[in-house]
Amino acid sequence: MQADKFYYDNRIVKWFAYAVLFWAIVGMLAGLWAAIALYYPAINLGLPPTTFGRMRPVHTNAVIFAFVGNGIFMGVYYSLQRLCKARMFSDTLGKIHFWGWQLIILTGAITLWAGKTSGKEYAELEWPIDIAIAVVWIIFGINLFGTLVRRRERHIYVAIWFYIATWVTVAMLHIVNSVELPVTMWKSYSWYAGVQDALVQWWYGHNAVAFFLTTPYLGLMYYFLPKAANRPIYSYRLSIIHFWALIFIYIWAGPHHLLYTALPDWAQSLGVVFSIMLIAPSWGGMLNGLFTLRGAWDKVREEPVLKFLVVAITCYGMATFEGPMLSLKNVNAISHFTDWTIAHVHIGALGWNGFLTFGILYWLIPRMWNTPLYSRKLAGTHFWIGTIGIVLYAVPLYWAGFTQSMMWKSFSDEGQLKFQFLETVTHILPMYIARSIGGALYLTGALIMVYNLRKTIAKGNFIANEAAEAPALVAAPAPASRQYWHRWIERRPMQMLVFSLIVVALGGLIELIPTFLVKSNIPTISSVKPYTPLELQGRDIYVREGCYLCHSQMVRPFRDEVARYGEYSKAGEFVYDHPFQWGSKRTGPDLARIGGKYPDSWHYNHMLDPTSMSPGSIMPSYVWLFDHELDTAVTYKKIRAMQALGVPYPDGYAGQANKDLVEQERAIKASLKGDKISTGQNKEIVALIAYLQRIGKDIKAAPREQTAGAQDGRAVLGN
């Protein structure tokens, strides 16, 4: 048979590789900055963009979507061409994909620094960028499927299944979670509110971990591990089970982020059950990876690429064992809202994603430049510095998380809470310092890698178009009698796409529908009213500054939380919260019952200099709120948007909203004046105080039977 001659496109892989290296350093620097801000808040230099609340989303977005995102594309564009024995479908689409993605990242970073955020973790980017992401993702999809259609290989290798599932699921998650109503060019409100918003967000958030950080990287593992070890994967049968079980189970596990919250019990239980089941496919995949190296462990000792891959797969195994453990309600009661979660995700990010990317880069770049690696010794140094960095990062945070949780839950013999919240924070500051040293080591390793690869590139000759040949794919022979349906599906990318979509969409729908369909699912509390215009404006400032990244608004039904914060949170309290602000980490105390707890002047002084009210506090000062004018020109649009989302402001209220706003502002200024504080006209700080003083107060006006825990049979849980 006549073989076709063709060329693999290495240039697009090179671009993505450069992007990976660049964004790795940016993302890690932002992370290190945020880590230092936790014990040295003055590192923000008094500037809004460099405070923790804005640096943290820049860090997470840069690492997830820029570093890992470009890592996915680098690996996919390299492996897909070879597994399909075909050049990418379109060089032009590849270029648009590459530059479009970099532009999204750059715009994303700038807007996040500027405080333009939708306030939903890992989906912070505002609506114009959300649309751009969808467009670029579709372009990537066309290129992916176009290449598959033109392939010269009959079978579709398991790595490609993972790529297909990634593409389809990320598209679905992104679109569903990003439904939002634009108010201005850089401001939107989530379509969903409260409990529903939380459920959609964590259905998205968890599956972003699953389908952006896990499945595409498993695809890369199934390709690059056999390449690097020069032996096929241990069990291809196991990889089939791994794939289907993983994508099916993962999609259900999201609610484990909301245990003990106001989320319906059945949804919590569903999340837990599926999370536990996840151990099986995850460990199946890990063992498949490790067993591939059986009989080749001598190579692992010599070869830096394999060292990185082995630690990456081991970290995958650790994180996927820990994840299900953390989703057990009794473990989650301890771990949730603490640094334990941060340690857990960094085993995944630094170990699994980071080390797998490094391993692939060390393998890929010498090949594409047709030269040996500049220094294997330096790569070995990187490996050890990175590994020590991970340990030094994670161990102190596990310790910090566990210690803090135990301190939160400690009662004295008299039945009083033993520790003030602040004491539990200052106690773990040494652990924060150790963590940032671990992070700095990891970053140092990455810099060594950049140097090493730079030198490798300098001495090599880049092969932009790599010659290859393969026979053209002829029509499949008539199906044999033992033709299994799976062989039918595994040869056809479109069927695979449809089937993957059905599998993941079913999971999502069954999980989400009951909460959406039935109004009575969210029991309304008649005393819960929409926010006043000033409070709404204040809430938007709260979102802008990323307060939710350190403060939760969710009192769980535990003895210590009820004693510390007040009555536990009810689903009906959040019906007007677009977006919800429950948070996922308590670096500062919960704020669900902060309204009315302190006088206005306390908040004023606290925002100006947190240590004046709470000596030892690690919260940064928010001086700019005292200078910035509140943008009242958008009040009208905001009220109209809220009305469109179903918030029951009276008809025509938008027009008179600013009148009410001024009136409430006057009242707060008068109260501040009573404490000898005078503030200028129309300052942002007043709006923020108005919002803080409102949080969690409505329920107190409700009749007893609507809110009392004892009467609804849901007793407050002990520790």
Place this chain on the structure above:
Amino acid sequence: MKFIHYIERVSGVSMYGLTSLLLFATIFGVMLWYAVRADKCVIEEIRQMPLDDDNLPQ
């Protein structure tokens, strides 16, 4: 105001839990059946795919 009481008012709410379990069990069962019974030669052929694409000198 216990949440679960409201959920119980949804007609046929138990369907959601049951469906999920059934779906999972079915898909997993079928996959397992396929994976175990799949043709050995085909499996071996696909397994070798990543190693079958080298054009560059190593």
